[in-house]
Structure formats: C-alpha cells, structure tokens
Amino acid sequence: MVPANPPALDLTADSVAITQAICDIPSVSGDEAALAHAVVAALSDAAHLELVRDGDTVVARTNLGRERRVVIAGHLDTVPVNRNLPTRYETIDGERYLWGRGTVDMKAGVAVQLKLAAELVAPVYDITWMWYDHEEVSAELNGLGRLARHRPDLFAGDFAILGEPSNSRVEGGCNGNLRVELRAYGVRSHSARSWVGENAIHKLAPALERLAAYEAETIEVDGLAYREGLNAVGVTGGIAGNVIPDEAMLHVNYRFAPNRTVADAIEIVRDLFPEYELTVVDEAEGARPGLDAEFAQRFVQAVGGPARPKYGWTDVARFSAMGIPAVNFGPGDPLKAHADDERVATDQILSCERALRAWLTGVV
Amino acid sequence: MVPANPPALDLTADSVAITQAICDIPSVSGDEAALAHAVVAALSDAAHLELVRDGDTVVARTNLGRERRVVIAGHLDTVPVNRNLPTRYETIDGERYLWGRGTVDMKAGVAVQLKLAAELVAPVYDITWMWYDHEEVSAELNGLGRLARHRPDLFAGDFAILGEPSNSRVEGGCNGNLRVELRAYGVRSHSARSWVGENAIHKLAPALERLAAYEAETIEVDGLAYREGLNAVGVTGGIAGNVIPDEAMLHVNYRFAPNRTVADAIEIVRDLFPEYELTVVDEAEGARPGLDAEFAQRFVQAVGGPARPKYGWTDVARFSAMGIPAVNFGPGDPLKAHADDERVATDQILSCERALRAWLTGVV
Numbered sequence: 018m019v020p021a022n023p024p025a026l027d028l029t030a031d032s033v034a035i036t037q038a039i040c041d042i043p044s045v046s047g048d049e050a051a052l053a054h055a056v057v058a059a060l061s062d063a064a065h066l067e068l069v070r071d072g073d074t075v076v077a078r079t080n081l082g083r084e085r086r087v088v089i090a091g092h093l094d095t096v097p098v099n100r101n102l103p104t105r106y107e108t109i110d111g112e113r114y115l116w117g118r119g120t121v122d123m124k125a126g127v128a129v130q131l132k133l134a135a136e137l138v139a140p141v142y143d144i145t146w147m148w149y150d151h152e153e154v155s156a157e158l159n160g161l162g163r164l165a166r167h168r169p170d171l172f173a174g175d176f177a178i179l180g181e182p183s184n185s186r187v188e189g190g191c192n193g194n195l196r197v198e199l200r201a202y203g204v205r206s207h208s209a210r211s212w213v214g215e216n217a218i219h220k221l222a223p224a225l226e227r228l229a230a231y232e233a234e235t236i237e238v239d240g241l242a243y244r245e246g247l248n249a250v251g252v253t254g255g256i257a258g259n260v261i262p263d264e265a266m267l268h269v270n271y272r273f274a275p276n277r278t279v280a281d282a283i284e285i286v287r288d289l290f291p292e293y294e295l296t297v298v299d300e301a302e303g304a305r306p307g308l309d310a311e312f313a314q315r316f317v318q319a320v321g322g323p324a325r326p327k328y329g330w331t332d333v334a335r336f337s338a339m340g341i342p343a344v345n346f347g348p349g350d351p352l353k354a355h356a357d358d359e360r361v362a363t364d365q366i367l368s369c370e371r372a373l374r375a376w377l378t379g380v381v
Numbered sequence: 382m383v384p385a386n387p388p389a390l391d392l393t394a395d396s397v398a399i400t401q402a403i404c405d406i407p408s409v410s411g412d413e414a415a416l417a418h419a420v421v422a423a424l425s426d427a428a429h430l431e432l433v434r435d436g437d438t439v440v441a442r443t444n445l446g447r448e449r450r451v452v453i454a455g456h457l458d459t460v461p462v463n464r465n466l467p468t469r470y471e472t473i474d475g476e477r478y479l480w481g482r483g484t485v486d487m488k489a490g491v492a493v494q495l496k497l498a499a500e501l502v503a504p505v506y507d508i509t510w511m512w513y514d515h516e517e518v519s520a521e522l523n524g525l526g527r528l529a530r531h532r533p534d535l536f537a538g539d540f541a542i543l544g545e546p547s548n549s550r551v552e553g554g555c556n557g558n559l560r561v562e563l564r565a566y567g568v569r570s571h572s573a574r575s576w577v578g579e580n581a582i583h584k585l586a587p588a589l590e591r592l593a594a595y596e597a598e599t600i601e602v603d604g605l606a607y608r609e610g611l612n613a614v615g616v617t618g619g620i621a622g623n624v625i626p627d628e629a630m631l632h633v634n635y636r637f638a639p640n641r642t643v644a645d646a647i648e649i650v651r652d653l654f655p656e657y658e659l660t661v662v663d664e665a666e667g668a669r670p671g672l673d674a675e676f677a678q679r680f681v682q683a684v685g686g687p688a689r690p691k692y693g694w695t696d697v698a699r700f701s702a703m704g705i706p707a708v709n710f711g712p713g714d715p716l717k718a719h720a721d722d723e724r725v726a727t728d729q730i731l732s733c734e735r736a737l738r739a740w741l742t743g744v745v
Binding site: 142174192194196207208209210211212213216218219220221222225226228229233244246248249250251252253254255256257258260261262265267268270272298328329352372379 | 556558560571572573574575576577580582583584585586589590592593597608610611612614615616618619620621622623624625626629631634636662663664692693694716725
C-alpha cells in the first residue's frame, strides 16, 4: 500500500498552500501511508530534527537541551471523503476559504505544524512534533495511543498543544463522555389482551420526561466554563405489531465537565434513573484545561487569549491523563468538522502560524 | 407437493382421536396440501355433501332445502412447529390434555367439525362446512378471503360459527385493530454540543406519558363487554452514540371495541397525539357479536351461554363484513394458542362436539 514515489511536499510554500497540498493527498483513517511518507520525505533533510516512525505516525523532535519541551501534535487522517475533494478556493462574504475534506479537521493545523517544524531550527523550547493516524475511528486504533504504548519516552514534555480546529484560539481541556443503556422490563403478552402483560416501552416514560426536563449544568473548571449535556441518543423496543413488549432500552449520553470523573458521572446518571437497569457502554475521562499552570498561562497570553472551553472529547485528554497540561489550538471552525461543506478561512491558517511561530521563537 | 397417497383419516373415530390424527399431519401455513387431501379423501364417499376445492381450502355443503343455512368454518394451518409434534397425552391436575402444535389453534375445532360433517346426514339446518388455508399468515393469503373472491355464492348463510379456540364457549364478534406510527422530529447535532440540536427522542416523552396513564375503556356492544387496549408495540430512534437524533418513531396499537369503525379509531388516536406525525400502517374493522339476532340467541342458549366477547381479531370479522352474524366456538384455551406448550383438554373437544351436535340435530 506504500506508494513507490510519495507525493512531494514543499514546506517552503505558505501554510495555506501546504494545507491544500496535504488535503489533496486523501488520507481517510486506515489509508494514511501516502501522507505519512510525504511527511517523512519532506523533513528527512532537516538536520535539526530526529525522526521516528511508528506505523503511519511520524515524530520529529528537536534536541537542543532547552529547559522546557513542548509536544505539538495533529492527526493525519480524515473522515471519509464525500465528493469534497479535490480542494478549491471559495470566497463567501468577502472571506477567503479553502474548501474540502480535511481542511478543518485538521490538515490546516497539520500544515502549520509541518511548516514550523521545517523552519524553526532554534526554537526557545525543545519541540516534539507528532503527526498520527487513526484519530477519527475507534479509540483502540488511535495512533497516539499506540505510540504511547510503544514509545512512552517520546511523551516527555511540559505542555502539549493539539492542532484540533478551534478557530485559532486556545480551547482548553475537554468534557468527559459517558454512554449508558437504561433498560425497563415488563411482561410479554398478545396486544389483544394487553392487560395480561406489562408494557416495557411505557415504562420509559419517566426517563424521557426527566431527560426532556433536564437542565444541563455549566461548570467552571480552572477558569473555563464547561457546558454539560445529557441526552437520549437511541431508543429501541418492540417485538411485533401484536405483542406487548417485555423489554425496552434507552441509550443515554452524558457529556460531563472535567471536574467530574467517569465514576462521578455514572453516579449522577444512576441517581437520576434509579428504577432502570443501567449498563455502561462507553466512558472517557474529561481533561481539565490545565490553564492554571504558569507555562500554559504564558502560552494563552502569547497567542492572544482568553482561552475557551472545548466541548468535544479530543486527544488532549490523553496528555491530561499523562499529567501534561494540554490545549487545543488550530485553525478552522469546529462546527464545520466532518461537514460536507467543510472549509477553513485562509486567514485563520495564517494567524495560527504567526501566533505559534511568535511563541516558539520567543518574540512574544 | 401433493402426496400420492394422502394419509387416511378415519372420521368414525372419536373427535379426540381425530384431533390427534390431524395434528400429526403437520400443516404449517403454506403446507396444508396433505391435510386438505386427507379431508377430501375422508369425505368423498359422503353422499349428503357437495365438495368444492379451492387451493387447499375444502368446502362441504348439504343441500337439503332447509329454511336456514349455517356456515361452520375452521382453518387447517398452524403456526410453525417448535419441537411440539408429534402430539402426546398429558394429565395435569387430573385433567387429560392432548399436547402439541395445533391442538388448540385449531385442529380440535376442525376435528369436531369433520366428524359432524361426516355423520350429520340430516341436520335441521343446511350446513356449509369450510376448512381453509393460510389463516396464520398475512391477510392477503387467507384462504377464506380467496374463497370469497372466487366463490362468493358459497358464503350464503344466516349465521356463521368459527371453530377458533374459546374454551368451548361462545365468544362473539371481535375487537378492531389499528396500528399507527407516530413520529417526532428535531434537529440533528453532535452530542458534545447538544444545545445546538433538538432531541427528537425526548419529544416522545408526552406520548409515552399519555400511553402509560391511558385507561382503556370497556364498551358493551350487543350485550357483550369489549375491553379495549392502547399500547406502544415498538419504539425506534437514534443515529449514533454521539449524535442528537432528529427523528424518533413510536409504533402504537389500538384494539378498539366493535361499536367503533377504523375511521373512529384513527380519529381517537389522532386526537390523543395531536403533535405527532401519524401514519396508519395496519387497520382491521372489528365485528359486532351479532348476538342480538334471534337465530344467534338460540345458538347461544343451545350450546350453553352466556356468550363472552372475543378480544383478538378473527375471521368472524369477514362474515360480519358480509352481513352474516358470526361467533367463535371451539375447544381450547386461547391463551395456549401459539404457545410451545399448546395443549387442549380432551373434555373440551367432546363437550364442543356434543353441543354442536345437539344444536344441529334439533335436540336442544
């Protein structure tokens, strides 16, 4: 699957052009090899970088003996293409956009990182750049997770920046994520004699009432306000059109602020739905923004604060779990991630590059 | 598929033995040919009967010039066998049962009818016996419906008796049946930002509350009390574990008393759930018991009243729709129909035979 001649990538081009070039190398999850090869080829002559390859994950690090080390990471893969490649430029209301799959999530961020990796031969902090595979699919395939198992030493660092789309502003931490199945049971019977049975679907009424009436909290953590969400994301029940069902299931998703643990979240959901059988089907700890750390504060000031909370779960939680403060910082509106009209404002790509360059070179 | 030598059926045996014999000729819907052949063969020498065959439906009628004609019908097919054939005898709490698929629904009733068809050469009413195929499957396959299209003339009659299990007591008419799908719509969004969307599953809460709180009516029709039922029989919704769903569906079944029409029933359901999109997916008119007719009254008295209502939909509704009063009268507990431990009390077979024989011969 490895191309004999990986597409050539010119990192002396501006970061918008690099974004376009790497978007036009399709790299849907599982198919990142061509892009990973192109990255290695483009950086192989950079004497200031030590290159490490693990599967389709590429690590490039400086070893300048600086007092601090920063990890800066981005994923190479995208969700499936849906007639939105190759990229093209569009101007909407006077704003210039690069349109197409991956422009937002997150090749614009990767392009900025690649350009800075090639050019910053003497940053004020040592930098570990990481570009990884399989972010958009099942967590056990995640390239960053695999790298952490194979080479935990590469994760040494004082601070981490993930280039996930955040409109080129700092978004700290992320909410945790819990999914549970709530089950109600009844007694099956023929629907012509429904009074002989006990309808399990009807028993979901109180749970749905509570969900519909639920007012999700907004919780401040390390100075950022995290908005929670508690929602049914699925419901199933029923055997046949003439049968009173004896089982019904409500699938509930709780996005919880990072001051809570998964265990806290399970307790909250259990207390809210005490009469149902509860099965946890998915769980992920949130990540505190870590912006109380002095180093993080300086980054926020340098790139132009204030920081905002990140709602969706991102790989910052991996760094957070390893004790490394981590934030999201990348071009693109997260609401356009995965959208068929995915597009990034070219100005955001350039402002992200300027901000990161200034901070990494000590100008600010 | 027609056997060269249909199994021989001895209609001089007692009706319990005949029940066993015809249960042991498996005749799951679509596979009634062998049994239909056996029926024709067993009655072919009966000079008092005119035989008509339509597919696997067999009609046998007397033409004695009587003032009244009675239609007596039963279906030959069963639901699938589930390791409950061949039949065997069981004694439970001193009661003797014939156990196995079809014993209740409804070969005991058919056995009684076959025996009386063979033996009653001079009944006080002319009789049209009908044994038909495909009752347990989709309505458009129903052998009685097909016969009504091919030979409507055979349905002439003053009264009809269906041998469906009713514990050898008269059960009149049947409830109507309506199934609708109620749909709620919302706005899809990522569940990490649920406030951007609008949860369609949550919108089912009021419908489920109303169903859970609904007190079904009991309505007297022609002297019989019909108990209604309104129930969710299915619910679906949800796209993925991280998506706020924009559509959810509740499948509702309304079993309504035969004083109402399907149109009435639709209006009732529409009024109860005005905020949902409503799609009718199945409808069947009920059947008034017709027990106000003088002829029907005499039948009830003759076989030992009082009559009771039938809750489930049966083919009596076909006769009712043709203007022929019709009742269910057959051995077996309807709660054991389709059950894996389907079994009929042998005393009920004999008492059903005695009652029908007495009425048809003018003894009572």
